[in-house]
Amino acid sequence: MKPSLFDYCSPTSVGEVVAALVADPGAMILAGGQSLVPAMNLRLASPTRLIDLKNVADLADIQVDNGVIKIGAMVRHRDLELNDEVYAANPLIRKMMRFVAHVPIRNCGTVVGSLCHADAAAEMPLLLVLTGGTVTAVGPDGSRDIAAKDFFQFHMTTSRAPDEMIVRANIPVLADGAGYAFHEFARRQGDYAIAAAGATVSLDGDNRVTRARVGACGVASTPVLLEAVEQAITGAQLSQSTIADAAEKAKDAVTAPDDMHASTGYRKHLLAGLVRRVLGEAGQRAAGGAIK
Amino acid sequence: MSTRMFGAPVKRNADSKFLKGEGAFVDDIPLPGVKHAAFVRSPFARAHIKSIDTSAAAAHPGVLAVYTCDNIGPLDIEMPLLIPHESMTDARTQRPLARNDVYYVGQTVAMVVAVDRYVAEDAALLIEVDYEPLDVELDLEAAVRDGAPLVHATHPNNVAADFNQICGDPSAGYAEAEHVTRIQIQVDRSTSAAMECRAVAARFDPITGELIVWDTTQAPISVRGGLASILQLDEDKVRVVAPDVGGGFGQKVLLFYPDELLVPYAAMQLGSPVKYIEDRRENFIGSSQERTQIHMIQLHAKKNGEVVALKDFFLHDTGAFIPYGIAVAQVASTSIAGPYRIPNIEVRFQAVYTPTVPVTPYRGCGRPQSCFAIERAMDQLAEDLGLDRFEVRRRNLITENQFPYVREGLLFADGLRVSLDSGQYHKALDMVHDSIGADDFPAQQEAARAEGKYLGLGLAYYVEGTGLGPYEGGHIKIHPITGKVYVNTGLSGQGQGHETVFAQIVADQLGVAVEDVILTEGDTGAYDWGVATFASRAAVVSGNAIYKTARIVRGQTITAAANMLEADPEQIELRDGAAWIIGGNRNVPLAAVATATNPLRYAFNDAAQAATQFAPASRHDGPPLDEGQHPGLEATDYYSPECATWAYGVHGAIVEVDPDTCSVKIRKYVCIHDCGNMINPVIVDGQVMGGLAQGFGGALMERIEYDADGNPTNANFVDFLIPYATEIPDVDIQHLETPSPLNPLGVKGVGEAGCIAVGATVASGVADALSSLGGHKFHHTPITPSMIFDAINPS
């Protein structure tokens, strides 16, 4: 378990990072190294050069600005998780981050690294999809924002061009009065999800759903929005039975084949159960009391 | 009198060095100029090797040597069959480097030695092996059918061994029975996953001709013997050291792994130290594993639940080779009747070759499987007869006045008959019944179900033959300068706490502090008689050997001290590091006694000065050392058990199954356990808890997965799920102490105990929890969420 030979550089600016990417198509960016280094040791990844972000200025900033939480490329999971301003702006983030690996890994791993790694079962990609966030990419031709739904293409594949660097993720704050929830099942605490579901729900005075976002990870080749579930509850009065009916609609979103940890049949059943839980809990938060 | 150390909860005296990172494991041994080995391993489960081209690797900068079967001289052999047995013919063992054929993914084909491990791995990738893949069958039941692809052409139906044992008169039992319960159970393959993978380093000194090998082995003396014979060296010129070792669990008792021969050989060939540090993936695909068995068990019973006969047939997966013989299957077969009287037993197994990593004992060694078979069958019998699960067991348990309880006809893994020596089986069952709250449970279960919660009570009993022979030795010497006591034994530790428990035994006999007893084990340079660490035997076999030795040294010390103090031996007591006149102040420190018993010419230290204050240590005429007398306070003795001593225990659990996530939560877990007299309850608890943790892994998570082509698909810690601390429930461990009548200390082994009954207990609980949701029996571990889903949502 030793990596093959590679070069290493640690530029100090985004421009230099991009130049290094352009100069060497075999190069890879190193952020916290929590996914890349094990992959290198297993020789699943053999970059010709590592471009270490650790000395690039200003990448570790978190800003809450104009309804958007901006998370720089070197913000560690743990920093985002513990940031109180972020918690106030969108408490769903802290809720989900507790499920990302374990504290020592969250101390090193970065949120943007996790987005770029794009594991289909990972929480941060789901967060971006669920909140309708974006990432900001910088390449030789300048910068562009990529919407979550366009960014994640497949398990461990994004629409980032090979010569682009992601400089930050942008996550909207939680809508006023919205309820939120997240539930996950993994066989061991801190493992990637077998399935996870998150929801944000806004209600009117009658407990009628005015806006719902429901998403899942671990169930398909990318994190997905459960649009059928959203449609089923939007406009409906939230009740245990509307929730249960809507949750059943989540099952069709499961396209992951049987694997050693879960059969497809089980995953569908699991996801429906998780969706029931998140809708109930998000609804309760929005309503300020239990959903009957 | 000082307080007795035997039985005291003494803190483990090696912990601080480990906690501070000061342990010295094989990879920590400083070896200037050391070269590193890496292997080319088979990517096919079964294939012919058409050709191997090593030229590019040999030419790679930094490479010192590339080995294949063609240039390893005396090592191009089939490695030893360690435990021959009549049930096997032409037992197949592995070659250090494959010749012509490979038999599992991971089998070693070539070895590269280079300046560092990076270069060695780069070069290994340059070796081109041309394989012709062959058909394989991974399914154990399919592998024994006619026409299944063969692992070894020599073995039709892939049967490596076929063995039938009979106790009593099974036919009479079958005839007498009024009911038969039949079930089929399966336990899947796992691996011990020690924190430290295996490692070997070697250095050959051309001047002294000495070969030193540092090895993570549990059997350094045996490794030395084998190495000396295969490399044709004088045994005294080979020293094998097992330094600190991060866990063994049986995987490290197999000899030889290819690297254990090839690394010393390369060190001799290259004139430079060489080491090989196994990585985690290699551990998964190259170091032995255990567990898969499929049992078809029948309990023939009377209507009152009394089992009059047991019939079991099982398939045992032995992997591609069978170097350890039938040990695992034999332990399983002879433990099959558990703690029950069952007078008539017919148990047969077939050990089956599969194109997978070879199988040798892993903590539990066949017992988790046989416990799972008998205990799940007992639950089924209770259900069939409408009896309570505790009651059906109560009616079959061996009673206290029936010990020793001999199962004539069953030969245990030591080749000796099964004779359960002592126990309080009924009391243990009552304890678990009360502690788990069995009387109140049905009402709780009912109330929970009304709230949509599924609680179940799990129960399983086990026995464990421990402390197998043939023998171990103890060597003790009181140091003349420091008065500290040096102890050796031949087996080796992998973190169990030998240095603490053996010190406790000695401390009591010699009246010294536990910290002043220093154990050196696992180094053939220090002591070289003995066998190995396996079968929960260290405390029983080495413990009693050390105890007997300590008694001798105690006698020597008292005699010498009585002479020095001009008193009768009966007037002497040993305490606080000195020999005292009982009831008085006069004493002589042990260092002075040890010095005085070693006739000196030069009084170079305080102990020697002190010794001169006293009368001579020996009252004889003539030369300083009498005929037959040896200098110092020192002795060696041995303990050789007449047969295994049987520990036992019973587990109870309250589990909750969440029907949404199909997951299992252990709400409460009670372990009643009896290993005879406990030398140190802290260490016993640690051993039991560690075993329980491995048991929970096996019950709910751990399974080595192979695809249909024989590729391991979870050979890593991402997908092979070892429970984290977060997945291990609190366990209420309670002890009984029924002394073994078989040995002076009255002890039984404890190393493997914890893991044995967990699978059966958890399955029993899950089945009970879901009895109202389809009634699936859970006769297969690990119990995965998908399995639970299938059980409650039959398609």
Ligand SMILES: Cc1cc2nc3c(=O)[nH]c(=O)nc-3n(C[C@H](O)[C@H](O)[C@H](O)COP(=O)(O)OP(=O)(O)OC[C@H]3O[C@@H](n4cnc5c(N)ncnc54)[C@H](O)[C@@H]3O)c2cc1C
């Ligand atoms: C034991 C363990 C358990 C884990 N469990 C979980 C879990 O439960 N959930 C979960 O989500 N994750 C889990 N992880 C993964 C961990 O969260 C990710 O490793 C981490 O978040 C990725 O970030 P990093 O900074 O370490 O990225 P790195 O490993 O440094 O990089 C990951 C990938 O992203 C690329 N990259 C990084 N930054 C950029 C950038 N700015 N622009 C372009 N490309 C970039 C790299 O080139 C590389 O391909 C686990 C990891 C371990 C070791």
